[in-house]
Amino acid sequence: MKYETQGIAKLYFIAAIGLFVGQILFGVILGMQYVIGDFLFPEIPFNVARMVHSNLLIVWLLFGFMGAAHFLVPEESERELFSPLLAKATFWIFLAAGAATILGYLLVPYATLADMTMNHLWPTMGREFLEQPTITKIGIVVVVLAFIFNIGMTILSGRKTVISLVLITGLIGLAVFFLFAFYNPHNLVLDKMFWWYVVHLWVEGVWMLIMASLLAYVLIKVTGVDREIIEKWLYIIIALVLFSGILGTGHHFFWIGTPDYWQWIGSIFSAMEPIPFFVMVLFAFNVVNKRRREHPNKAATLWALGTAVMGFLGAGVWGFMHTLAPINFYTHGTQITAAHGHMAFYGAYVMVVLTIISYSMPIMRGQAAANAKAQVMEMWSFWLMTVSMVFITLFLTAAGILQVYLQRFSDTPLGYMVVQDKIEIFYWMRLIAGLIFLIGLIVYLVSFFVKGEEVKVVQSEAAEANA
Amino acid sequence: MDATTTITQPIEEQPRLLPGDFAIWFFIFAELLAFGIAFLVYAVVRIQNVDMFNEFQLTLNREIGAANTLVLITSSYFVVRAIHAIRLNDVKNCVRWLYAALACGAGFLLLKSIEYQHLFSQGINLETNIFYMFYISLTMFHFLHVILAMIILFAVAIKAQRGGYSADNHIGIETGASYWHMVDLVWIILFPLVYVIR
Numbered sequence: 001m002k003y004e005t006q007g008i009a010k011l012y013f014i015a016a017i018g019l020f021v022g023q024i025l026f027g028v029i030l031g032m033q034y035v036i037g038d039f040l041f042p043e044i045p046f047n048v049a050r051m052v053h054s055n056l057l058i059v060w061l062l063f064g065f066m067g068a069a070h071f072l073v074p075e076e077s078e079r080e081l082f083s084p085l086l087a088k089a090t091f092w093i094f095l096a097a098g099a100a101t102i103l104g105y106l107l108v109p110y111a112t113l114a115d116m117t118m119n120h121l122w123p124t125m126g127r128e129f130l131e132q133p134t135i136t137k138i139g140i141v142v143v144v145l146a147f148i149f150n151i152g153m154t155i156l157s158g159r160k161t162v163i164s165l166v167l168i169t170g171l172i173g174l175a176v177f178f179l180f181a182f183y184n185p186h187n188l189v190l191d192k193m194f195w196w197y198v199v200h201l202w203v204e205g206v207w208m209l210i211m212a213s214l215l216a217y218v219l220i221k222v223t224g225v226d227r228e229i230i231e232k233w234l235y236i237i238i239a240l241v242l243f244s245g246i247l248g249t250g251h252h253f254f255w256i257g258t259p260d261y262w263q264w265i266g267s268i269f270s271a272m273e274p275i276p277f278f279v280m281v282l283f284a285f286n287v288v289n290k291r292r293r294e295h296p297n298k299a300a301t302l303w304a305l306g307t308a309v310m311g312f313l314g315a316g317v318w319g320f321m322h323t324l325a326p327i328n329f330y331t332h333g334t335q336i337t338a339a340h341g342h343m344a345f346y347g348a349y350v351m352v353v354l355t356i357i358s359y360s361m362p363i364m365r366g367q368a369a370a371n372a373k374a375q376v377m378e379m380w381s382f383w384l385m386t387v388s389m390v391f392i393t394l395f396l397t398a399a400g401i402l403q404v405y406l407q408r409f410s411d412t413p414l415g416y417m418v419v420q421d422k423i424e425i426f427y428w429m430r431l432i433a434g435l436i437f438l439i440g441l442i443v444y445l446v447s448f449f450v451k452g453e454e455v456k457v458v459q460s461e462a463a464e465a466n467a
Numbered sequence: 468m469d470a471t472t473t474i475t476q477p478i479e480e481q482p483r484l485l486p487g488d489f490a491i492w493f494f495i496f497a498e499l500l501a502f503g504i505a506f507l508v509y510a511v512v513r514i515q516n517v518d519m520f521n522e523f524q525l526t527l528n529r530e531i532g533a534a535n536t537l538v539l540i541t542s543s544y545f546v547v548r549a550i551h552a553i554r555l556n557d558v559k560n561c562v563r564w565l566y567a568a569l570a571c572g573a574g575f576l577l578l579k580s581i582e583y584q585h586l587f588s589q590g591i592n593l594e595t596n597i598f599y600m601f602y603i604s605l606t607m608f609h610f611l612h613v614i615l616a617m618i619i620l621f622a623v624a625i626k627a628q629r630g631g632y633s634a635d636n637h638i639g640i641e642t643g644a645s646y647w648h649m650v651d652l653v654w655i656i657l658f659p660l661v662y663v664i665r
Contacts, residue, residue: 236493243497261593261600268504275497 001363003074005081010364011091012067013357017445019060019098020350024434024441026053031431035424044106051131052105057345058129059098062144064353065174065210066090069151069167071360072217077158086150090143097139101132123184127195130181137181144175162231163220166238167213173206189257196252203344204245204273204315211311211352212237212280215304218359219284222301223291233283240276248273251323255332263325270323274316277308277348284308296455297362297369299378303355306386310347318343318393330408335400335423343393346385354444361448362455371452378447384440391433399426487642495649498612502653505608506660509601516597521665523598531582532662535575536654542571543651546620546644556634558627565624565640568647572617579610602661609653616650619643 001007026049032039033046040049074081081087104113110131117133119125124134132140148171155164180197216234220227250266284305295301318340322331331337358378362370370378407419414422485492513520549564586599593600623643626632632640 232490236490239494240497243494243501259594260597261604264508264600265604268501268508271504272497272501275500279493 001366003080005084005087006071006074006360007364008081008084008087008091009067009071009360011088012063012070013361015091015095016060016063016067016353017357019056019063021441021445022102023053023056023060024438026056028431028434028438031427031434034427035431048105048110051110052102054129055105055131056102059102061349061353063094064349064357065171065207065214066094066147068210068214068353068356068360069147069171071356071364072167072214073151073154073164074158076161076164076217077154079154079158082150082153082157086146090147090150093139094143097136097143101136104133105131122182124182127184127191129199130195134182137178141175141178144171144178148172148175161227162234163213163217166209166216166234170206170209170213173209174202177201177206192256193253193258196249200249200252201246203349204248205242207349208241208245208276209238211307211348212241214352214356215280215284215307218300218304218355219287221359222295222297222304223287224293224295225287225290230287233279233287237276237279237283240272240279244269244272244275251325251328254325254328267323267325271320273323274312274320277312277316281308281312295369297359297375299370299375299382300355300359302379302382303351303358306382307347307351307355310343310351310386310389312347313390314340314343314345314347314393318397321397330404331400334403334407335396336404337400339393339396339400342396343389346389351386367454369455370447371450371454373452374447374450377443377450381440381444381447384443385437388433388436388440392430392437395426395430395433399423399430402426485645487645488638491642491645495645498649498653502609502656505605506656509605509660512597512601519596520598523596523602524662524665526586527602527662528582528585529662531578532658535578536658538571538575538578539651539654542568542575543648545571546647550637550640550644553627553632553637553640554634558630558632561632561640562624562627565620565627569617569620569624572613572620575613576610579606605657605661609650609657612650612653616643616647619646 029040029044030046030049030053033041033049037046070081070087104116108116110125113133114120114125117125117135119134122134124137125131130137148168151171152168155168177198180194183194185191185194212234216230219225220230246269247265248270250262251270253262253266285308288301288305322328322336322340362368369375402423403419406414406422407416545564545568549561549568552558552561552564586603591599591603593603620643623640626639
């Protein structure tokens with residue numbers, strides 16, 4: 001580790017992994033509730049478990065991004081973090097607020113939570129993914145602003161690289177678009193429309209900048225390819241992301257009461273959204289093929305390549321599948337959406353955070369890379385989680401296709417619950433795949449504690465690694 | 468081609484496949500793809516509503532459209548002259564031609580704004596009908612591209628002015644020029660497609 005304050009990232013990553021475990025446990029509970037409706041009822045009703053599952057995902061990814069920024073920015077800026085104290089403070093405040101909110105979801109009915117946190121003063125609760133009490137939302141803004149201030153000051157007073165500038169742009173965008181979470185118009189159509197300003201412009205806009213910069217950083221480190229080349233790829237990717245992604249927001253405006261023209265704009269631009277993901281695949285493989293060093297951390301390289309491929313499949317291909325308005329007319333809000341959501345979030349964001357953790361954790365623990373045994377185990381966890389996620393996606397897709405046909409496309413459409421009974425077999429298979437994902441996650445956790453012979457770094461590599 | 472000519476032709480003289488920075492071609496192809504899809508969709512929807520499209524097409528100002536086509540083609544010519552000048556190491560003229568092209572770009576925006584002002588003052592908007600939906604979104608999207616291309620060309624012009632380019636090193640100007648020509652090309656298709664063809 002080149003700068004001492006990079007070590008603060010470890011706190012964030014440990015919290016991220018802990019919350020990841022929570023997210024997957026609730027995922028399994030939900031998978032079970034799909035087939036055994038009253039599982040854990042009334043203690044943990046489905047709607048609460050779903051809220052916890054999706055909120056934990058967002059919070060742990062944010063912890064991951066913040067950890068990544070704390071690790072990467074000092075090294076890119078060639079200086080210590082502006083304020084290590086602030087970095088620690090934001091961590092503990094964010095963790096406490098996050099934990100309190102999740103406990104709030106679990107311990108009291110949602111309506112009571114809304115009363116307790118005085119939602120009536122400034123109503124922002126009750127919307128998918130943005131269920132947090134208003135006070136928590138304000139807390140998130142404060143934490144993120146303090147974090148951006150800290151990272152921004154570090155960048156401003158140090159070396160400015162394309163990677164750190166793209167990263168900070170993404171982080172500022174993340175903060176700015178979250179502000180739409182405070183806008184809650186009475187008109188339901190407008191409400192939904194602005195809701196997407198947070199959700200879509202996060203995941204298909206500014207988060208992509210964060211993801212691309214993290215990927216670029218890790219690829220520079222593990223391949224030793226010239227920074228100029230990687231930066232050029234980064235420019236291409238972010239330009240294509242913004243080009244397709246901003247107007248691509250239109251694909252969320254189908255059939256929710258917005259004007260017709262969104263069907264055209266949304267269809268055309270979101271049809272192009274797979275392009276930046278495809279370029280990311282080209283980028284990752286190209287750079288790894290042209291590598292100028294054999295970095296001892298093979299696991300990190302695997303995660304990086306996996307991010308590109310799974311991001312392309314999950315976000316690009318599975319997104320395109322139902323993004324054209326005439327198709328979405330039938331698929332809107334079915335299990336096809338769930339299939340896409342699972343693989344896209346895993347492929348693009350979960351994997352990129354695991355990539356940077358895989359690269360940086362050994363360094364923060366005083367090694368160039370984890371020992372061979374630990375790496376093999378980590379790679380096992382990669383394949384277990386990734387393959388089971390592919391199956392979760394395939395089963396949900398099959399369920400979705402059947403659902404669309406039986407409930408909406410057939411000449412004799414059936415009712416929602418009748419159809420749910422008919423596609424139950426796929427929910428069982430999804431549950432099994434989910435359990436295998438959980439096993440993969442346990443293997444991943446264990447890989448951090450596997451002892452073995454320390455990786456020896458050849459002198460020239462060590463020198464280069466410090467370059 | 469026989470063996471002798473192959474040998475006498477030095478490798479340096481082989482023209483590069485694409486001028487400018489290779490990265491810009493990713494955008495150019497992405498842009499052409501977006502416009503291409505949009506044009507195709509326009510054509511298909513037009514077939515289904517020929518009478519309506521023909522009727523409302525008559526409300527567009529073809530004279531301004533034609534003038535704008537000339538303006539953009541002229542601007543592309545100026546950009547070509549700028550490249551030609553820098554290849555002769557004539558920085559001063561290169562900068563002049565670039566600013567001339569930028570002036571054309573500004574002229575295009577002005578004429579287009581007059582056209583929009585006229586339409587919008589009649590209360591026409593994206594929701595009026597599907598013809599206007601296409602007309603406004605296609606031309607507006609192109610309008611934004613002209614602005615972007617002007618920003619790029621302006622940045623190139625400033626760098627040229629400061630002596631940043633020479634006969635040996637002018638890949639930046641070629642990059643800006645390639646993007647500029649793309650924006651021009653799109654208009655050359657857009658104008659007949661939306662304003663003229665009946």
